[in-house]
Amino acid sequence: MGKLLIVGTVAFDAIETPFGKTDKILGGAATYIGLSASYFGLESGLISVVGGDFPEEYLQMLDKKNIDLSGVQIINEGKTFFWSGKYDYNLNTRDTLVTDLNVLADFKPIVPGKFKNCDFLMLGNLHPGVQMSVIDQIPVRPKLVVLDTMNFWMDNTMEELLKVIAKVDVITINDEEARQLSGEYSLVKAAKKIHEMGPKFIVIKKGENGALLFNNGAIFFAPALPLEDIFDPTGAGDTFAGGFIGYLASTHDISFDNMKRAVIYGSNFASFCVERFGTERMINLSQEEIQNRLQQFKELTQFEIELTH
Amino acid sequence: MGKLLIVGTVAFDAIETPFGKTDKILGGAATYIGLSASYFGLESGLISVVGGDFPEEYLQMLDKKNIDLSGVQIINEGKTFFWSGKYDYNLNTRDTLVTDLNVLADFKPIVPGKFKNCDFLMLGNLHPGVQMSVIDQIPVRPKLVVLDTMNFWMDNTMEELLKVIAKVDVITINDEEARQLSGEYSLVKAAKKIHEMGPKFIVIKKGENGALLFNNGAIFFAPALPLEDIFDPTGAGDTFAGGFIGYLASTHDISFDNMKRAVIYGSNFASFCVERFGTERMINLSQEEIQNRLQQFKELTQFEIELTH
Numbered sequence: 001m002g003k004l005l006i007v008g009t010v011a012f013d014a015i016e017t018p019f020g021k022t023d024k025i026l027g028g029a030a031t032y033i034g035l036s037a038s039y040f041g042l043e044s045g046l047i048s049v050v051g052g053d054f055p056e057e058y059l060q061m062l063d064k065k066n067i068d069l070s071g072v073q074i075i076n077e078g079k080t081f082f083w084s085g086k087y088d089y090n091l092n093t094r095d096t097l098v099t100d101l102n103v104l105a106d107f108k109p110i111v112p113g114k115f116k117n118c119d120f121l122m123l124g125n126l127h128p129g130v131q132m133s134v135i136d137q138i139p140v141r142p143k144l145v146v147l148d149t150m151n152f153w154m155d156n157t158m159e160e161l162l163k164v165i166a167k168v169d170v171i172t173i174n175d176e177e178a179r180q181l182s183g184e185y186s187l188v189k190a191a192k193k194i195h196e197m198g199p200k201f202i203v204i205k206k207g208e209n210g211a212l213l214f215n216n217g218a219i220f221f222a223p224a225l226p227l228e229d230i231f232d233p234t235g236a237g238d239t240f241a242g243g244f245i246g247y248l249a250s251t252h253d254i255s256f257d258n259m260k261r262a263v264i265y266g267s268n269f270a271s272f273c274v275e276r277f278g279t280e281r282m283i284n285l286s287q288e289e290i291q292n293r294l295q296q297f298k299e300l301t302q303f304e305i306e307l308t309h
Numbered sequence: 310m311g312k313l314l315i316v317g318t319v320a321f322d323a324i325e326t327p328f329g330k331t332d333k334i335l336g337g338a339a340t341y342i343g344l345s346a347s348y349f350g351l352e353s354g355l356i357s358v359v360g361g362d363f364p365e366e367y368l369q370m371l372d373k374k375n376i377d378l379s380g381v382q383i384i385n386e387g388k389t390f391f392w393s394g395k396y397d398y399n400l401n402t403r404d405t406l407v408t409d410l411n412v413l414a415d416f417k418p419i420v421p422g423k424f425k426n427c428d429f430l431m432l433g434n435l436h437p438g439v440q441m442s443v444i445d446q447i448p449v450r451p452k453l454v455v456l457d458t459m460n461f462w463m464d465n466t467m468e469e470l471l472k473v474i475a476k477v478d479v480i481t482i483n484d485e486e487a488r489q490l491s492g493e494y495s496l497v498k499a500a501k502k503i504h505e506m507g508p509k510f511i512v513i514k515k516g517e518n519g520a521l522l523f524n525n526g527a528i529f530f531a532p533a534l535p536l537e538d539i540f541d542p543t544g545a546g547d548t549f550a551g552g553f554i555g556y557l558a559s560t561h562d563i564s565f566d567n568m569k570r571a572v573i574y575g576s577n578f579a580s581f582c583v584e585r586f587g588t589e590r591m592i593n594l595s596q597e598e599i600q601n602r603l604q605q606f607k608e609l610t611q612f613e614i615e616l617t618h
Contacts, residue, residue: 090494185399188537209518212535221532221609226521228497260612291616300530301610303569307600 002143002249004044005115006033007134008124008238009104010054010072013278014084017091017232025278026058027083029124029148032235035282036242036269037122038065039290040250045115047071047134049107051079061283070112078103091233092207111137120249123147123168124238128160135167144254146170147199148241151177166198169254172241174205187212188219201259203244205237213263215256222263225271225296232277236270239282243269268293311452311558313353314424315342316443317433317547318413319363319381322587323393326400326541334587335367336392338433338457341544344591345551345578346431347374348599349559354424356380356443358416360388370592379421387412400542401516420446429558432456432477433547437469444476453563455479456508457550460486475507478563481550483514496521497528510568512553514546522572524565531572534580534605541586545579548591552578577602 013027030048037044045068052075063069084098109130121142123131131147147168153161154177165171171194175187181197182190191202191214202214208230210223244259244266251258271293275281322336339357346353354377361384372378393407418439430451432440440456456477462470463486474480480503484496490506491499500511500523511523517539519532553568553575560567580602584590 186537186539188535206518209515210532219535219609220612221535223519223530223532226497226528226530228495230495257613261614264612264614287617294614294616298614298616300528301612303529303573303610304566305570305573305603305607307603307607308596 001042002119002252003115003117004037004042004120004122004245004249005047005111005118006030006037006044006122006124007047007109007131008033008126009081010046010048010050011081011083013234015232015234015277016086018087018089019231020277022277024082027235027278028081029126029238031279032238032273032282033122033124033242034062034067035065035279036239037246038067039285040246042246042249044068045071045112047109047111049073049075049103051103052076054080071110071115075103087233091230109134119143120245121145122241122245123164124241125150128153128157128164131164132160144169144248146172146241146245148172148238151180154180162197168199170201170203171199172203172205172244174207174237178204203263205240207233211240211263211267213259218256220260220263222267223300224267225293225300227271227274230274233274234278236273239273240266240270264294264297268297310351311428311561312424312426313346313351313429313431313554313558314356314420314427315339315346315353315431315433316356316418316440317342317435318390319355319357319359320390320392322543324541324543324586325395327396327398328540331586333391336544336587337390338435338547340588341547341582341591342431342433342551343371343376344374344588345548346555347376348594349555351555351558353377354380354421356418356420358382358384358412360412361385363389380419380424384412396542400539418443428452429554430454431550431554432473433550434459437462437466437473440473441469453478453557455481455550455554457481457547460489463489471506477508479510479512480508481512481514481553483516483546487513512572514549516542520549520572520576522568527565529569529572531576532609533576534602534609536580536583539583542583543587545582548582549575549579573603573606577606
């Protein structure tokens, strides 16, 4: 079992989808990543920041999942990062209504001593300067560093982002972001260009159209599980990343074949995430549900064809 | 080996993509289906119509592929169906510039005697009245009837189309058409509704995002092969259908497990089709190329995960 360190946001989200809307609920990249990875029974910790308005019950819930919160700073006089968004009818596009950085604006991450020797480092979506600061605080390079980021940082902090990208083993981004980062429309070409920027593995997330894993010319594809209803896509990409790195950390195997399984685990967890608002579905999954759905992924994708040579 | 009968258009296409444009070249749903299915060494025949302007060399090429053309009417005083389209920069949408029905406008299909006992019937995209006329001319129901259609017929001849849909075993349509036909956005729900209209199997083609096969609650997914360059998507859906029914006819097995393989074969052929303009790539494929690409599909999709219960 590897020790997993996660940096990212812990936030309040207010979400509106065609199926309803929420008040401020628990959100944030690190929250989703941590919950998803927690199902592997790892030693894991979060690095993040919240304000004095952040409910104790949320912290207790994460603590009960065996997620170490000693790296989560609580700024009593500040307010927790708040994001609000509204999805269109088909859930494929969303408008950001509010982004209040609050305590995130001045966040200086501090890696707790016990995680300075982490084996797996997940850099959740966040200012690349914060991501770099975490990398810099870890004296011996982890076995695997995974970066998730988004177009906002490409638009506003590309130079800093490229420095982080150069230092990681795996980058996970969505298809449009891969195109923006590489300047290539073809995702195969985009992955090649991003590979040249540093990462040995590129995961391109395509939402309901699945995810592609690229490594040195080899490609693996995991579909999203076709669902009758997608309720709320918020956090699906982070949940995917948590399942991906959580599986790798639990098996301590970073071969391409094991990364294939990790991508399936990521898709598996993401398929649960979208079934309810926010983190609701991710808080109480059973191992039986997870295994049953893996069986569905096998039935969805596995076939037997004999080749004639 | 089953005997395969294909009805559909044989046409001239003029195509413009970001990578170039063509004059009138060989096109048409039946052409692509026939070429794709020809690689299985079946007894197959086309039912279609062309004008006196249709080049003898095209007919000879199809004949050399062992495609029986006795059901292709040649109207010497008429002109061949002509379609012209222009794709946008990402090849995902296209504008139809010209549709000259010509000899297709008065087409009365005639099933040749030797195909009245066909085992597999492929109703390529065409007026549903023509498709129904072919069904009606076959005295003993074939082992499998596959229908391909498009939004144009849903817009203009829905009543006739629904009658054809009620008579087939498999329908292949794209995602937007599945939504239009069913009134459901979720493809899982759409497939359920379409199932109630008649077909036991529903294939939903999602272009570069692969294809879904639905049967009574079971789902199988085949990705499109990620390619560096997609040159011209024209005919990819028809080529998919040809590979699908060609494989089923060659194995004479219409079980769900065999349909999974058929969907992979369909995706395999479609991945070749899009590499060149029109039918160019589909005319001279080698069995080695086909098998090598099947190996790529396996590497792209197959994984080993042990379930814990």
